[in-house]
Amino acid sequence: MRSADNVDTSALLLEQVNQALQYATPLRIQGANSKAFLGRSVPGEVLDTRGHRGIVSYDPTELVITARCGTPLMELAQVLDKAGQMLACEPPSFGAATVGGMVASGLSGPRRPWSGSLRDFVLGTRVITGHGKHLRFGGEVMKNVAGYDLSRLMAGSYGALGVITEVSLKVLPKPRQSLSISLELDTARALLRLAEWGRQPLPISAACHDGQRLHLRLEGGEGSVMAAHERLGGERLDASFWTRLNEHQLSFFDEGQPLWRLSLPNNTPELELPGEQLIDWGGAQRWLKSDAEASFIRTVVTEVGGHATCYSHGLVDSPFQPLPEALMRYQRSLKQQLDPRGIFNPGRLYAEL
Known part of the structure; x- marks a missing residue:
């Protein structure tokens, strides 16, 4: 199935990213901004993803749904509920969360220790990188190719590595x-x-x-x-x-x-x-x-x-647990590879990123 508002507006997001790259303008990536209280404050021009929405594909027999980043999480849940299925990791919506924000924050609900984290349900993503390219990582099948999984790397990245435009997720039947x-x-x-x-x-x-x-x-x-x-x-x-x-x-x-x-x-x-x-x-x-x-x-x-x-915004300079220097070096290297000009949510995770 496909949603009625299934219009691909990713070209507009890509254009905004390329303009930001041209002028080295920081971008504050946000959907409904439902998790603005998490992380450090981000300077820059707002890149609003809510216009890029809709279910791209969903076949309940395959247990996979693909949706665009601006799709409201509650809308996705309603589509799954009609088929007797669910996102087993129970990501919170905080009222108005979008699919992109759900993946970028990587938060999971009460079922997480028994079902797995949100990251475990990400099969593939489309991402606009800091090189001005719109790339696809992963796929839409449960058995993916071997190698470094860049799709799941986006889970919990808080927009620091790129703009998630589309995501394919594994879903499960609701318990009887x-x-x-x-x-x-x-x-x-x-x-x-x-x-x-x-x-x-x-x-x-x-x-x-x-x-x-x-x-x-x-x-x-x-x-x-x-x-x-x-x-x-x-x-x-x-x-x-x-x-x-x-x-x-x-x-x-x-x-x-x-x-x-x-x-x-x-x-x-x-x-x-x-x-x-x-x-x-x-x-x-x-x-x-x-x-x-x-x-x-x-x-x-x-x-x-x-x-x-x-979880109380502005209380401390580093809301997320500070990383050991060895891990921070890896984080900086990854940021340099995917966002060399540092325009995506600069400082949201850590001041050094």
């Missing part, structure tokens, strides 16, 4: 049965149970602890879901909880103290940090609201092998 439950457990016991259950064939697809209760989502065949519920017990939980968690609509995310995202190794115990914490991804992702110094938060998180991202 889904049930959410809530159990009264303190944080320490909840983390121990999650570690234990992670070694067992339980159909868990989301796990969040709010400080008092452990919330679980069970998905799969009806028999396995009902058997798991009977074994684990707990009260039934409204399934909308996971959407509210993913979209930062829970009361925990109300404005107040600065918000941090902590990415941690599996089975990390409770962290001794001031403030309020919300555990997601079965313990691998934790949200922290704290007035503590950034250096202190990052020291504690780094000591257990994790990293911390500040």
Whole structure:
């Protein structure tokens, strides 16, 4: 199938990029700007991708959909829902996200530890590079050629490597049965149970602890879901909880103290940090609201092998965890190869890029 507004406007984006290259004008790439709070402020002329939208191709039997960068994520989700399919990594929309912004930010939702990250579902992309060329990377099949995967490299690049104009994504059927439950457990016991259950064939697809209760989502065949519920017990939980968690609509995310995202190794115990914490991804992702110094938060998180991202815009100069010099050299080299004049979202990830 193809969408009704299937008009290729990539030539206009390419023209704007080439004009920027001619005059060395920095470009601030954005769709709906729903994730402007993430990363550093970017100077330059706005390159708005929302006009380049539409479903290019979708065959539910192939489990692949191709869409242009300006396509609203909610529109894509609706098309998939009609066919009983979904983006299994549950990327948040934050109200108005576009497909291009979804890939550029690389964010995934509650199902991520069990289904994989957004990067794992990117099969191919079309990208305007800093050489003024419109190139295609990857393809539209699940078995791709061997070699360095530039398509997936775009996931989480925050527009620093080029303008994503089109993306092909692997999709999956929706689970036949889904049930959410809530159990009264303190944080320490909840983390121990999650570690234990992670070694067992339980159909868990989301796990969040709010400080008092452990919330679980069970998905799969009806028999396995009902058997798991009977074994684990707990009260039934409204399934909308996971959407509210993913979209930062829970009361925990109300404005107040600065918000941090902590990415941690599996089975990390409770962290001794001031403030309020919300555990997601079965313990691998934790949200922290704290007035503590950034250096202190990052020291504690780094000591257990994790990293911390500040979700409160303008609070720190480096919202993303600073990289070791060796990794930064690789980042600078990659930026030089794909964006030699440094016009794409300069400084969004790091001041050095």
